[in-house]
Amino acid sequence: MRLYTLFALACLPLLGACQFLGGQSDQLRPQRITWEQRADACQGERCSLVNVDTLQFAEQPPLNALIERALLAMTVEQAEAPLPASLQAYSAEQLQRAPQGQETWLQAKLVDQHDDLLVIELSSYLYRGGAHGMPGRAFINYSLSRQRALQPSDLLLPGGEETFWQAAREAHQRWLREQEFEQDVALRNNWPFEKTANIALLRDKVLLKYDVYTIAPYSMGHPTLSIPYSRLRKVLRPEFLPAQK
Known part of the structure; x- marks a missing residue:
């Protein structure tokens, strides 16, 4: 699978300080927008609802549109x-179609802010009955100077894709050791390493967050792998490599 596909949610054309792209930007303070709607027609014990907790950035309409479309x-x-x-x-369509027993929770959260980069984490939880719902995660790595989400062609040096995923495999091995799963043959066979679209360029590392049922059972939630920037010096373009890392 090509890296373009794996970064799909972070690049939706539709979804401290470090030294990422040179100049220092002011720390942006987004407005938090929260609302919840419940089904008016529901007569049961568990009425359907849609709960939204999102962000709006002043003078950043492209980012606001990206966030809404990603959610x-x-x-x-x-x-x-x-x-x-x-x-x-x-919300209106969902609550009219299924007024009882279903829930949708959506959230956008600013998790990091660099010189030129905003990292937005997107979360969802869809409950459609049964023992539990299905959670989801995604990221937007948004460049203020370019006024768009960063794409793989922005990030990687030519030929860097294979090395990037090799570094991710090494991070997966570290995660297995930390979870004391390294000797668990059954888990390793049932939940092997996979690539993920959920990639965040944080100030001190590159973080990969996995959906449930990908590299671990549902009960383990969203596993996270971390790749130090020192491992990516021949992978990422120089402007995305903090000099001190």
């Missing part, structure tokens, strides 16, 4: 289904 993408449960027109439109 909407996390509500799509059938392949090739179109995105709803807006979060409000999704």
Whole structure:
């Protein structure tokens, strides 16, 4: 699978300080937008709801649009289904269609801010009945100077894709040791290493976050792997490598 696909949610055209791209930017303080809607027609004990906890950045309409579309993408449960027109439109349709026993929780959170880079983590939880719902995660790595999400062609040196995923495999081995799973043959066979689209360029490391049921059982939540920038010096373009790392 090509890296373009793996970064899909972070690059949706639709979804401290470090020295990433030179100049120092002011620390942005987004406005938090929260709302919840419940089904009016529900007569049961567990009425359906849609809960949204998102962000808006002043004078950053491209980023605001990216965040909304990325959250909407996390509500799509059938392949090739179109995105709803807006979060409000999704909520109205969802609650009318299924007024009882279903829940949708959506969140966007600013998890890091660099000189030129904002890292937004997107979270979802879709409950459709049964013992538990299905959580989801994604990231947007947004360049303020370029006014768009960073794409793989922005990040990687030519030929860097293979080395990047080799570094991720090494991080997976470290994670297995930390979880004391290195000798667990059954777990290693049932939950082998996989690539992920959920990649965040944090100030001190590159973080990979996995969806449930990918490299570990549901009960372990969202496993995270960390790659130090020192391991990526011949992989990432120089402007994304902090000099001190």
